[in-house]
Amino acid sequence: MKTEAVVLKGWKLGETSKILSLCTSDFGKVKVVAKGGLALKSRFMGCLEPMTRIRIIYYDKKTRDLQLLSQAAVLDSHIRIIGDFTRSTLGLAQVELVERVLVQDEPFPKMYELLCRALSGLDSGNGFLEGHFWYFESRFIDIMGYKPTWNNCLSCRKSLGKEGGFFQPGNGGLLCPACGSRQGGLNVGSETLEILYWLQCCDPAEVGRLVPTAGQKAEIRRMFDLYFRTHIEGMKPLKSLGLFYGMESP
Numbered sequence: 001m002k003t004e005a006v007v008l009k010g011w012k013l014g015e016t017s018k019i020l021s022l023c024t025s026d027f028g029k030v031k032v033v034a035k036g037g038l039a040l041k042s043r044f045m046g047c048l049e050p051m052t053r054i055r056i057i058y059y060d061k062k063t064r065d066l067q068l069l070s071q072a073a074v075l076d077s078h079i080r081i082i083g084d085f086t087r088s089t090l091g092l093a094q095v096e097l098v099e100r101v102l103v104q105d106e107p108f109p110k111m112y113e114l115l116c117r118a119l120s121g122l123d124s125g126n127g128f129l130e131g132h133f134w135y136f137e138s139r140f141i142d143i144m145g146y147k148p149t150w151n152n153c154l155s156c157r158k159s160l161g162k163e164g165g166f167f168q169p170g171n172g173g174l175l176c177p178a179c180g181s182r183q184g185g186l187n188v189g190s191e192t193l194e195i196l197y198w199l200q201c202c203d204p205a206e207v208g209r210l211v212p213t214a215g216q217k218a219e220i221r222r223m224f225d226l227y228f229r230t231h232i233e234g235m236k237p238l239k240s241l242g243l244f245y246g247m248e249s250p
């Protein structure tokens with residue numbers, strides 16, 4: 001089988017081999033073993049690290065879970081991500097999230113495209129880097145099929161004004177202050193909602209220009225976290241994102 005892929009995760013196998021979990025462009029999640037991949041002068045050199053985009057040929061046997069990698073070539077190693085702690089923790093959080101939801105051998109080309117686009121954005125972008133992760137989260141929710149409505153009340157349909165609203169992750173949107181005061185939800189400011197609304201339709205090259213306040217940042221992080229925990233079964237905090245947040249605290 002011939003396809004393109006992004007490396008999501010790797011495990012050592014024996015002394016010199018490595019198992020890779022891949023997000024492929026054509027076949028969804030595929031697990032392969034790169035025999036001798038860790039040996040010096042390996043033909044898989046440079047292809048085994050998470051976030052690397054590669055072109056591969058592998059032998060596919062439907063009867064087994066683990067396929068045999070035959071050839072691999074680097075398409076993009078995302079040099080700037082690898083060399084930078086902020087970029088790499090955010091990039092790793094992206095692949096971690098994809099690894100959690102992708103199903104083995106179930107094609108999901110949109111997820112592959114999004115991951116490639118989001119990693120390139122993080123690699124080439126500047127400014128507010130977390131914006132690239134937000135962009136990824138926003139589009140991820142969209143292609144997973146639970147795109148939220150940020151601009152109208154779920155109950156009375158009234159447009160959400162400058163008072164903000166009450167976030168209801170299970171229902172995929174917000175309630176206006178009047179409905180929310182009766183039914184509850186997480187109170188969110190209107191400027192935070194504007195950012196989230198913008199993320200659903202913005203050009204990824206623009207996200208670095210965001211300048212959120214500390215309060216907006218906290219609200220957006222909390223909302224995505226709540227949303228994922230509500231919609232993804234068994235969702236636990238992303239380890240790489242924890243490292244990224246840890247770097248910020250004094």
Ligand SMILES: [Zn+2]
Binds near residue numbers: 155156178179
């Ligand atoms: Zn309402």
